[in-house]
Amino acid sequence: MGFQVLPRFQLVLCMLLTFVVGNLAKQASLQSLNLNAIDSCWRWNPNWCNQRQQLATCSTGFAGKMKNNIGETVTNYIVTDPSDDAINPKPGTLRYGTTKLTGKLWVTFEHDMNIKLERPLIVGSFTTIDGRGAAVHIANGGCFMLDRVTDVIIHGLRFHHCRPQPSGKVIGPGSKMMILGATDGDAIRVVASTKVWIDHNTLYKCFDGLIDVTLGSSSITISNNWFRDHDKVMLLGHADDFKADKNMKVTVVFNHFGPNCNQRMPRVRWGYAHVVNNLYQGWANYAIGGSMNPSVKSEANYFVAPKSGNKEITSRLRNAENGKKAWNFQSVGDYFENGACFEASKGLARIKPNYTSEQIFQVADAKAVRSLTRSAGALRCIQGSRC
Numbered sequence: 001m002g003f004q005v006l007p008r009f010q011l012v013l014c015m016l017l018t019f020v021v022g023n024l025a026k027q028a029s030l031q032s033l034n035l036n037a038i039d040s041c042w043r044w045n046p047n048w049c050n051q052r053q054q055l056a057t058c059s060t061g062f063a064g065k066m067k068n069n070i071g072e073t074v075t076n077y078i079v080t081d082p083s084d085d086a087i088n089p090k091p092g093t094l095r096y097g098t099t100k101l102t103g104k105l106w107v108t109f110e111h112d113m114n115i116k117l118e119r120p121l122i123v124g125s126f127t128t129i130d131g132r133g134a135a136v137h138i139a140n141g142g143c144f145m146l147d148r149v150t151d152v153i154i155h156g157l158r159f160h161h162c163r164p165q166p167s168g169k170v171i172g173p174g175s176k177m178m179i180l181g182a183t184d185g186d187a188i189r190v191v192a193s194t195k196v197w198i199d200h201n202t203l204y205k206c207f208d209g210l211i212d213v214t215l216g217s218s219s220i221t222i223s224n225n226w227f228r229d230h231d232k233v234m235l236l237g238h239a240d241d242f243k244a245d246k247n248m249k250v251t252v253v254f255n256h257f258g259p260n261c262n263q264r265m266p267r268v269r270w271g272y273a274h275v276v277n278n279l280y281q282g283w284a285n286y287a288i289g290g291s292m293n294p295s296v297k298s299e300a301n302y303f304v305a306p307k308s309g310n311k312e313i314t315s316r317l318r319n320a321e322n323g324k325k326a327w328n329f330q331s332v333g334d335y336f337e338n339g340a341c342f343e344a345s346k347g348l349a350r351i352k353p354n355y356t357s358e359q360i361f362q363v364a365d366a367k368a369v370r371s372l373t374r375s376a377g378a379l380r381c382i383q384g385s386r387c
Contacts, residue, residue: 034371036254036277037361038199038223042387049383052106052130056153060361061251061274062353063197063221068151069128074104079113084141086119086170087177098123099171109134117142119165120183124173125149131156131201132381138162142183143206148192149173155199156378159187162206184208194219202377204229209264213250214238218271220250226377229260237269240292245270251353253361256376258282258304263315268294274353275301277364279373280313280340282306289315290327295351298342300333302369305340313342335366 035043041058045051053074056066081092089095094115097107104126112135120142123129127149136157138144143162146152164185172178183189185207190196192215203210203225210227212235213220227233234252237245248271257265258281265280266273268290276299280287283306288296298313305311316327330351331342353359364372381387 034368034374036224036364036372038254039375043379044386046384046386048381048387049133052108052132055130055155056128059153059197059199059221059223061221061223061253061355061359062219062249063195063251064219064356064358066128066151066153066195066197068195069104069106069126069153071104074106075101077101077105077107078110079107080110082113082115084115084118086117086142086168089171094129095121095171098127098129099173100175102174106130108132109136112136114139116140119168119170119180120145120189122147122170122172122178122180123149123152123154126151127173128153129155129157131158131378132387133383135378135380138187141165143186144188145180145183146188146190146193146196149196150194152193152196153199154188154197154201156381157201158378159201159203159210160205162187162208164207186210186212188212190214190217190220192216196220198222198225200224200375200377200379202226202228206230209233209235211235213248214245215242216244216247218248218250220248222250222252222255224254224373224376226256227261227265228256228258231262232264232267233257233261234264234266236266236273237271237290237292237294240269243270247271249353250274251276251359253277254373254376255279256281256373257287263287264289267315268296270294272351272353273297274299277301277366277369277372279369279376280304283313284309286310286315287313288329289317290329291317293327295328296330297351297353298329298331298334300335300363300366300369302335302366303337303340303342305336305338307338311339311341313340316343333363333366335369 053070077097114137165183190213252275262284272295
């Protein structure tokens, strides 16, 4: 039997129908997802690659909208080279862009890459590092440090096997040479910084913590991340004797914790944390802990206790200065599965985040959290298609 040659108009019609059906299928697939308050702001847009700055208008929680990261004065920098030199970075590398360029900076990646940093990357103010469109791994070396900065977005990266680093020279923002002390091997360390949004990253198997927010940092949102295979996941508050952290405010929302996360999801000292609409896939020691009179509002989270062992979600640690146990832990609308239980504080006033109009968002019912966190972690976005 010979091949049948379609008339030109029929061929064009077939191609058009294929295109329309394909787009409808993609749209139906996206609509079938129950997108959370952040993702529904931008993931519907198939032209995200040419409209990347839209992302900065979608943040919620204490970081607020990241409008200081966008505008006509933004420099767009594309990472083309995965190599690293902590003192003399080459053009095209991640460190070159974050240290040699000044002003508002939006960093993207030309292709998939594995970046082994010789020293921690010191991220400057008004910087967005946007991994959408590439599978970017920050692994097997130093990782990220945000030191006394403001207006930073870290989005769409994969952090793992971050290792301790000895003290030594490293180039910082503005080409400033710095002597950096020894670091512990955190994936993202936020020090004395404000307005930081950490969104849609995948983090696991680092030497110390995955995210540390310390030394007076505040106005932080940690959202849509996937934390797995790790012991001490997230620390909010530097130390029991660092009282400046009492002004810390952090939103932890739409994250997926697990499998194989043991503790600190988060562990809070002094400050306030709104922990909301997260999925907890078990724990070993505890899920949420704190000391030095922190305030934690756990709201509409989905807690799945481990099959055996500790079913209690919280851990209340004694204050170092007086040996007392002081905290305010509230559970509002949480969902408990497999025997999970939350020992809430009694006789204390309700603790509200008191968000501004740019920070507030709609809290979903806890039973919807599995769906809302299904896409937590670094997304695999393809140009021309919805993420």
